[in-house]
Amino acid sequence: MPESGLIADLSYRGYDGPLLPPTHRWWVIARMGVRQAFRKRAYWVVTALSAWYYLVMMAVLFFFERAAQSAPGARGEAGFEAFIGRIVWKDQFLHGFGFAQLLYLIAALMLGAGAIANDNRSKALLVILSKPCDKRDYLAGKWMGVFLPLLTMMLIPPLVFFVYGALSYRDYGFLDNPWFFPKFLIVLVLGAAVHTSLVIGISSLFDQGRLAGASYAGIYFLTNFFTQLMVFAWLASQGFRRGGGLRGGAGQSPFAEYVDRLYYVSIDGLLIGLCKAIVGTDGSPQFGMPSPIRPVPAPPLLTTVLVALALCAAGVAVAWSRIRAVEVVR
Amino acid sequence: MVASLQNLTVRYGSFTALDSLSAEIPEGCVGLLGPNGAGKTTLIKTMLGFLTPAGGGGSVLGLDIRTQGREIRQKVGLMPEQDCHIPGLNAVQFVAFAGELAGMPSELALRRAHEVLEYCGLGEARYRNVETYSTGMKQRIKLAQALVHGPSLLLLDEPTNGLDPRGREEMLDLIRSVSHGKGVNVIVSSHLLPDVERVCDHVVVVSRGKVTEQGAIARLKVIEGRPIDIELKEESPEFVRAMRDLGATVEATGLVLRVRLEGSAEQVSATIFRTARQTGAQVRGLAVAQRSLEGVFEEAVRA
Numbered sequence A: 001m002p003e004s005g006l007i008a009d010l011s012y013r014g015y016d017g018p019l020l021p022p023t024h025r026w027w028v029i030a031r032m033g034v035r036q037a038f039r040k041r042a043y044w045v046v047t048a049l050s051a052w053y054y055l056v057m058m059a060v061l062f063f064f065e066r067a068a069q070s071a072p073g074a075r076g077e078a079g080f081e082a083f084i085g086r087i088v089w090k091d092q093f094l095h096g097f098g099f100a101q102l103l104y105l106i107a108a109l110m111l112g113a114g115a116i117a118n119d120n121r122s123k124a125l126l127v128i129l130s131k132p133c134d135k136r137d138y139l140a141g142k143w144m145g146v147f148l149p150l151l152t153m154m155l156i157p158p159l160v161f162f163v164y165g166a167l168s169y170r171d172y173g174f175l176d177n178p179w180f181f182p183k184f185l186i187v188l189v190l191g192a193a194v195h196t197s198l199v200i201g202i203s204s205l206f207d208q209g210r211l212a213g214a215s216y217a218g219i220y221f222l223t224n225f226f227t228q229l230m231v232f233a234w235l236a237s238q239g240f241r242r243g244g245g246l247r248g249g250a251g252q253s254p255f256a257e258y259v260d261r262l263y264y265v266s267i268d269g270l271l272i273g274l275c276k277a278i279v280g281t282d283g284s285p286q287f288g289m290p291s292p293i294r295p296v297p298a299p300p301l302l303t304t305v306l307v308a309l310a311l312c313a314a315g316v317a318v319a320w321s322r323i324r325a326v327e328v329v330r
Numbered sequence B: 001m002v003a004s005l006q007n008l009t010v011r012y013g014s015f016t017a018l019d020s021l022s023a024e025i026p027e028g029c030v031g032l033l034g035p036n037g038a039g040k041t042t043l044i045k046t047m048l049g050f051l052t053p054a055g056g057g058g059s060v061l062g063l064d065i066r067t068q069g070r071e072i073r074q075k076v077g078l079m080p081e082q083d084c085h086i087p088g089l090n091a092v093q094f095v096a097f098a099g100e101l102a103g104m105p106s107e108l109a110l111r112r113a114h115e116v117l118e119y120c121g122l123g124e125a126r127y128r129n130v131e132t133y134s135t136g137m138k139q140r141i142k143l144a145q146a147l148v149h150g151p152s153l154l155l156l157d158e159p160t161n162g163l164d165p166r167g168r169e170e171m172l173d174l175i176r177s178v179s180h181g182k183g184v185n186v187i188v189s190s191h192l193l194p195d196v197e198r199v200c201d202h203v204v205v206v207s208r209g210k211v212t213e214q215g216a217i218a219r220l221k222v223i224e225g226r227p228i229d230i231e232l233k234e235e236s237p238e239f240v241r242a243m244r245d246l247g248a249t250v251e252a253t254g255l256v257l258r259v260r261l262e263g264s265a266e267q268v269s270a271t272i273f274r275t276a277r278q279t280g281a282q283v284r285g286l287a288v289a290q291r292s293l294e295g296v297f298e299e300a301v302r303a
Helices: A026-039 A041-049 A052-070 A073-086 A089-099 A101-112 A117-122 A124-128 A135-168 A180-203 A209-238 A254-262 A267-279 A301-322 B040-047 B069-075 B091-102 B106-119 B123-127 B135-147 B165-179 B193-199 B237-245 B265-279 B293-302
Strands: B003-012 B015-025 B029-033 B055-060 B076-079 B153-157 B185-189 B202-207 B210-216 B228-232 B249-253 B256-260 B283-288
Touching (some): A026 A101, A026 A135, A026 B091, A041 A101, A041 A135, A052 A089, A089 A180, A089 A267, A101 A135, A101 A180, A101 A209, A101 A267, A117 A209, A135 A180, A135 A301, A180 A301, A209 A254, A267 A301, B003 B040, B015 B040, B015 B202, B029 B040, B029 B193, B040 B185, B091 B106, B091 B123, B091 B135, B135 B153, B165 B185, B165 B193, B193 B293, B202 B293, B237 B249, B237 B265, B265 B283
Parallel strands (some): B029 B185, B029 B202, B153 B185
Antiparallel strands (some): B003 B055, B228 B256, B228 B283
């Protein structure tokens, strides 16, 4: 028995306060995941870094606008009009999303690699499942505990850019498509869901977060590397021709179309393809600058969404098969 | 009754882990004993609602083990045998989290976490990351997370595992204190019979998937015929002979004699003292003979 302490009455007293009904415990687990994520400084650093394209774009817009205002007469205004005329607003979100892929991966690893693996190591299930929780609560809680911070991280930069654009560039067509931002939200939700499901599924296979993280990063980079390498090799063989597009143009040869599809056969590519297909764009040059590069056309919407959902289901199924509630008492 | 189990049968494939097991677990502190593979673990799993019985049924705290697993686990606190914690949390956060999982509102869970950690003797160490704890501290935090929501029933699986003698004493004191006069019923699953004997009032012995013995420890230790153990200062063949002449059965083990004689304990004691005086034997100790818990256990397992 303790001899002394800051709390005077050290004898055991029963708890006579309220107890919530024994349902929906997944939210307690999810909330703990969210709290732990938000406490990490690295999470906010990665979030800030993932905003770089939007910040640069805002700076470029701001600079051009100021320059136009300070230039004499109609010349400045015409220059600004020409610049802003080249900008496809929805493509800026696509670029912001595309350029932040690596940071989304880092965030997914930071939040999710240890989510189940570390619990396996520390046998946290013994505690969690001995409470009025079951396997569904645990998996749903872990999933949401990764998904919500990841979605928040993916949402903040484009949301800031959207607010900035809506306030400053309404007259330049920023809000012309009222369905754009809801569609982009779907992209973010699906993107976060794909990362979350895969990282949770892989995490459940290990009992060390580092191993799970290395495995997910390995899959991510290997798929990305080989698809990009093959695309690049084919491009090189075509001599990087101008005019018809650097890839020679889809439709010019069946192989060109195949290479265009290959571009999306990776986690990174799939998410960019999702964005293009849902938002409805093939993309355009970054920062509104003229470019000879023909963007890779958007993949078919239905196929891309189905592939993303299949990956989500596969990740969750792996985790589901690995979590064994009955092992709570060995 | 804390738990009532009738003809409980649990199978893992073709292997029958619990075979028509019936038990009545009374209030208070109960020891769950049994050799390895006897079915203790399966019994705890089933009582927590993790396993669906192939036959029979039962209730824990009045709740059906087949259909009310969640409700049972809300009223039960489990202290697992193995080390377990939530990575990245200190003891207060860990225990508060356990409280929230059990259904406590956040603020109350946090307040209560401080209380039970202080009660379990973690003091200021409760602000440290659990991963830095010693074995004894980990045992205490496991007890704290099991107690945080004020369970009506505590299931303690090998609670003194890995503890040094002092830590073991302190843990047993904690268990004894919680289980007596605090309204918390406790089931202790342990291989350490002295620990069980120290804190428990009742035992349930499980062997080969069946309950082979159950009841109050004091009753189980009683030997049929209520013999009396007498400790003599020195050997006295005259005393033994005189007692046998009175119709007593006397078994000698060194200076200790186990005497069986018709009559109440008081009558037999009076006869013993009278005979000792007459034969010049010097009695240094006299007690109603009892079996050890180990003896009870071995007999129950052999049965």
